[in-house]
């Protein structure tokens with residue numbers, strides 16, 4: 001096959017929706033001051049979902065995958081590749097991918113996790129696309145799943161208001177028609193410290209703080225530049241113009257970063273899928289979650305050209321141009 005094609009999408013949010021007002025009230029109990037007005041103005045976020053303590057990335061990811069498989073009309077026995085992008089895996093090992101594989105009753109093919117933080121889904125989609133085009137796989141599940149609430153520092157108001165939990169998935173199949181037109185991936189490890197969760201396990205103990213920390217302004221500047229650059233790269237690789245893009249499906253970190261990208265590409269805001277208001281930043285899950293919401297609401301139609309793009313810790317970033 002010359003191409004891979006998205007044949008189904010699915011997503012899952014945890015039940016509990018926490019509005020900015022509810023979060024602000026909870027934080028006030030800890031002596032931390034924030035407000036709906038501040039969060040909406042700086043980020044565009046109005047609410048996020050938080051998973052119950054017993055709910056894991058594999059629970060959310062498996063449900064998103066089930067919905068994507070149903071939409072694509074494929075069975076567990078059809079899947080020969082399963083990639084999970086996550087920074088909040090169930091265990092140190094084995095991979096969340098293997099745990100999801102068991103939950104879905106899949107016993108064949110390859111399964112592994114991929115770590116590129118908020119760019120994880122773009123990385124996973126690009127790897128799955130390459131494996132399908134090379135003939136190594138025919139039907140892949142590509143999942144982004146996160147329980148970021150587990151690694152948030154609820155005494156740091158500059159980060160804990162930004163993130164949420166959730167999962168999204170696509171089924172990617174070998175096809176003679178496009179399909180994924182082009183993907184580009186980048187990383188620059190000079191910026192490890194601007195966004196990280198530095199704790200690790202050693203000798204049966206957690207060494208270092210296993211909570212997210214971020215230099216928000218540094219991230220902001222790096223993100224807008226990186227996204228603009230990689231968006232132009234995939235357009236050029238596919239021989240397309242920005243004006244050919246029907247829907248921009250960006251990583252949902254912050255409405256101001258998203259608007260900055262759309263503006264640089266001269267795309268009207270109406271052609272950008274926005275879910276950050278209701279989901280917050282769900283890291284690797286945010287792009288497939290936004291994609292599924294837009295597909296199921298009828299916004300994104302078959303034949304549309306989509307630009308997916310994301311940026312995250314590392315720094316990592318990437319984009320994919322798709323004929324849906």
Ligand code: ACO
Pocket residue numbers: 033034035038039042043118157158159161162195214216217219220223251253254257281283311312313
């Ligand atoms: N509530 C109320 N006040 C707050 C809050 C809050 N939740 N957080 C910070 N403040 C205060 C600060 O303490 C500061 O007060 P001061 O002026 O008295 O010191 C003031 O608000 C301004 O703080 P800044 O950090 O300058 O605010 P800024 O406008 O930069 O917004 C933000 C912060 C939203 C984090 C912004 O930098 C940003 O969007 N950065 C991008 C980061 C991002 O989106 N990361 C997502 C993860 S990375 C990714 O997915 C790519």
